[in-house]
Amino acid sequence: MALFEGCFAAGVVGTAILTYRFFAFTMPPQAEESVKRRFLLLFWWILGIWTKLRLKFSNKHEMQLTRMNIPPRPNNLDTITVEDATFGGVPVRIYRPKNAGDHPLPGVVYFHGGGWCWEVWGGYDEILKAFSQLKEMVIVSVRYRLAPENPFPTALLECFAVTQFVLENTQILKMNPENLTLMGDSAGGNLAMAVMVKMLSSPEEMPQSLPNFRKLVxxxxxxxxxxxxxxxxxxxxxSNVPSILSTELMMKFYVAYALGMETVDYEELLRNSHWTDEVEANYHKYVNIENLPASSRDGAEISSSPNIKNPGLAKKVNKCFLNPLFSPLLAHDSVLKGLPDTYVLSAEMDPLRDDSFLLVNRLNKLGIRVRHRHWDGMDHGFLGVPSLYVNCHKGWREIVEYLVEDS
Incomplete structure (x- = not known):
């Protein structure tokens, strides 16, 4: 009887805690599909608690413990063929419509998200199959190696190697060399932009005879x-933000990608304590809050300068942080002027939101044809959850519509 009462009491307490957490997440008025999001965030919170417990008894890096190894699902579609291969020494998965024959199709090179740390490559399987169905195209999805075991520039170099292989072999892959798109989400968006920056800033690595990307997404x-x-x-x-990606988690991703197994004081990063005179003189113009639209400033202070600088922190992180292949927004104007037509998608409830606004502002000034689709009611990662969000399907359809324009 005592055991039953104890279990019952624990169940009541547990239910009360979960109910409190369910309603504790701060949902702004414009948040869409908020009930579904609360369930997702509750699962995320439970996963975080479990990770903290495991960290107490493990010598592994936090990113290793939270890594989600999502294997690709068996192909159950009659209209899509799926093939695993290796391009430039890097594993890839190729999606191709079955009825395409020998006719060359538009090609997409896709880099997955996951903070450069999480093995979520397989989780994109169903999404990319559906994407390939919406418009007949050949998609190459890249399985780059992950941080913290493989820090910068491993992922970038592997994505670059696959990109170069695809450009050199469009005929074999039955891709239309005049209709190629480079695409990525979250950390994969970073890699897509960085690959473009590397291609444009190191033309000697890319033979002139190779085709160019027509669009960047x-x-x-x-x-x-x-x-x-x-x-x-x-x-x-x-912990109450309405997004699976919090600022603190993004800091951990950046540091793991830059430093591998080493960590730093994340709070100091959030105070910009890694700033130096070099940052102020050469890079502030690219990340200046004044370049954001008024609606995105949220009454924030305009100054980005730290109250106290930390030279030790700067020495540790800025070798990567100030590299345009790590932070592609820092690339010189002469490089960014070579970008193809660009589609930028951002979500309001996302610590990365302002990166998109800063890039769009800059590309507009440089005369690049850029389209910015801002989802005011959605959060980071919503395009990766087709079983949860109706807007996931709508978002992918809009991207397809963009790709078929002028094709």
Whole structure:
């Protein structure tokens, strides 16, 4: 009887805690599909508690313990063929419509998200199959190696190797060399932008005879690790934010990608304590809060400068953070002027929101044809949850509509 009463009491307490957490997440008025999001965030919170418990008894890096190894599902579609291969020494998965024959199709090279740390490559399987069905195209999805075991520039170099292989072999892959798109989401958006920057800033590595990408698609990309005092980073801090990606988690991703198994004081990063005179002189213009639209400033202070600088922190992180291949928003204007037509998707409830606004502002000034689709009622990662969000399907359809324009 005592055991039953104890279990019952524990159940009541547990239910009360979960109910409190369910309603504790701060949902702004414009949040869409908020009930579904609360369930997802509750699962995320439970996963975080479990990870903290495991960390107490493990010598592994936090990113290793939270890594989700999602295997690809068996192909159950009659209209899509799926093939695993290796391009440039890097594993890839190729999606191709079955009825395409030998006719060359539009081609997409896709880099998955997951903070450069999480093995979520297989979780994109159903999405990319559906994407390939919406418009007949050949998609190459890249399985790059992950941080913290493989820090920067491993993922970038592997994505670049696959990109180069695809451009050199469009005929074999039955891709239309005049209709190629480079695409990625979140950390994959960072990699897509960084690959473009590397191609444009190192033309000697890309033979002139190779085709060019016609379009670049960046889905809530991570573009700069310099100014963490932009409003979106400050707004979406803490455990009650309406997004699976909090500012604190993004800091951990950046540091794992830059430093591998080493860690730093994340709070100091959020105060921009890694700033130096070099940052102020050469890079502030690219990440200046004044370049954001008034609606995104949220009444934030305009100054990005830290109250106290930490030279030790700067020495540790800025070798990566100030590299345009790590923070592609820092690339020189002469490089960005070579970008193809660009589609940028951002979500309001996302610490990375302002990166997109800063990029769009800059590309507009440079005369690049850029389309910015901002989802005011959605959060980071919503395009990756087709079973949960109706807007996931709508978002992918809009991207397809963009790709078929002028084709």
């Amino acid at each position: 960046l889905i809530y990309p991570a573009l700069q690790a310099v100014n963490f005092k932009v409003p979106s980073y400050q707004k979406y801090r803490g």
